[in-house]
Amino acid sequence: MTEHDTGVRIPLTPDEELLGADRPTIESLHTDAERLERMRADLEMGFRALEGTSGVSVFGSARVGPNEPDYALGRAVGAALGRAGFSVITGGGPGLMEAANRGARDAGARSIGLNIELPFEQFANRYLDLSLTFRYFFARKVCFVRYATGFVVLPGGFGTLDELFEALVLIQTGKVRHFPVVLVGRHHWGPLWDWVGDRLVSGGYVSPEELELVTLCDEPEDAVERLVSGARAQGLAPEAA
Numbered sequence: 001m002t003e004h005d006t007g008v009r010i011p012l013t014p015d016e017e018l019l020g021a022d023r024p025t026i027e028s029l030h031t032d033a034e035r036l037e038r039m040r041a042d043l044e045m046g047f048r049a050l051e052g053t054s055g056v057s058v059f060g061s062a063r064v065g066p067n068e069p070d071y072a073l074g075r076a077v078g079a080a081l082g083r084a085g086f087s088v089i090t091g092g093g094p095g096l097m098e099a100a101n102r103g104a105r106d107a108g109a110r111s112i113g114l115n116i117e118l119p120f121e122q123f124a125n126r127y128l129d130l131s132l133t134f135r136y137f138f139a140r141k142v143c144f145v146r147y148a149t150g151f152v153v154l155p156g157g158f159g160t161l162d163e164l165f166e167a168l169v170l171i172q173t174g175k176v177r178h179f180p181v182v183l184v185g186r187h188h189w190g191p192l193w194d195w196v197g198d199r200l201v202s203g204g205y206v207s208p209e210e211l212e213l214v215t216l217c218d219e220p221e222d223a224v225e226r227l228v229s230g231a232r233a234q235g236l237a238p239e240a241a
């Protein structure tokens with residue numbers, strides 16, 4: 001199909017069906033009443049399956065291979081979190097999501113993947129004890145926050161940045177409190193955080209105190225220490241802490 005083709009397309013995912021509902025080029029497959037019911041069902045599926053879970057959500061690139069140094073870092077982070085008694089929750093996909101789930105498995109901790117329906121074929125990674133597939137991105141995002149006491153953010157691209165900045169906005173606007181956000185891998189995150197300081201703080205877009213919402217580190221154990229103290233502040237210490 002070309003850019004100028006005005007034929008009507010069948011949406012490839014529920015998100016595309018919802019977001020394209022008012023465009024003549026996307027075929028509507030549901031009424032709003034049906035969409036609302038499907039959103040409710042998506043949230044209900046997550047709430048039921050994750051009831052009682054109190055873990056750490058770990059984000060990171062879908063594109064890093066098992067032989068790359070960041071994969072080893074992600075696996076070590078998953079294992080350190082697992083040893084501290086946290087369940088490890090990821091997007092359930094390949095790359096650094098897989099690395100963190102694999103690390104959780106190494107430590108004998110509960111390993112959870114919150115997958116999303118994508119327009120291309122994709123597989124959940126092999127290291128999951130619980131694998132859920134959400135229809136809607138927003139429902140999945142609610143679960144990443146609700147069932148975690150903090151976020152670990154490994155190196156990544158747009159998806160990872162989206163998850164990082166969503167957490168920062170939730171904290172900044174008082175929607176979640178005492179919620180640690182730990183960026184692991186200074187080689188990746190250092191330049192971004194320098195830019196936040198140089199441009200956003202200097203320009204008055206972000207306050208200097210808001211820079212403190214994030215912890216940067218290289219060592220999995222440093223990340224875990226911050227997550228344990230955050231969990232305690234929320235009244236939810238992990239089992240082994």
Ligand SMILES: CC(C)=CCNc1ncnc2c1ncn2[C@@H]1O[C@H](COP(=O)(O)O)[C@@H](O)[C@H]1O
Nearest residue numbers: 059060061062063091093122156157158159160
């Ligand atoms: C190879 C490929 C693109 C597979 C996509 N498969 C995916 N499966 C599950 N979650 C994903 C996927 N892609 C992106 N995400 C989400 O976005 C983040 C990674 O995006 P990125 O690669 O940094 O931008 C992950 O933390 C995850 O929550």
